[in-house]
Amino acid sequence: MPNTKSPRRAASSTPLALWLGLALLVILADQITKTLVMGQFALGDSVGVYSFFNLVRAHNSGAAFSFLAGASGWQRWFFVGLGAVASIFIVWMLRKYPSQRLFCGAISLILGGALGNVIDRLLHGYVVDFLQFHWSFLAPLFPGGFFPAFNIADSAITLGAIGLIADELLRVRSGR
DSSP: OOOOSOHHHHHHHHHHHHHHHHHHHHHHHHHHHHHHHHHHOOTTOEEEEETTEEEEEEEESSSGGGTTTTSOSHHHHHHHHHHHHHHHHHHHHHHHOTTOHHHHHHHHHHHHHHHHHHHHHHHHSSEEEEEEEBOGGGTTTSGGGBOOOBOHHHHHHHHHHHHHHHHHHHHHHHTO
8 A cells, every 4th residue: 555645744743743742741740740749738838948949839820920810710711721822823833843943842842831831720720839949139029039939831931932032043143
């Protein structure tokens, strides 16, 4: 029986699986660490690990820096919907540009982070945060110098954003 798959389609399916696998690893790491924190910490608990780092249990019903956390509940579904739409767009981008490794790696990290936080919103109605850094030089921006708590998903989104910036800078630089 002849191979009915076009060579172009076959070549793009392997990278897509790789990028989705990266996103899945982020989701798994995020959900496992959140489950461990929820099993070991009560809401508001904090354990100092280093002079500048605590493990905590915090709940965030808003977005980054608790944006919209005080809203009446509609933000949960807004952020779930936003995460779903962003995920569909990211998968489309992964399929469209499978050979752009830095770009695909970056958006795969963003995809995994976004879905990790969407899972929290669906399961709990809030995102579980547990990593907290504090330095005195942050005091003018954050009370007591404590940067808002975050999680593995947030870290992946941040690394993905840095990767997108690096990808764009490299693209612009090579275009000269």
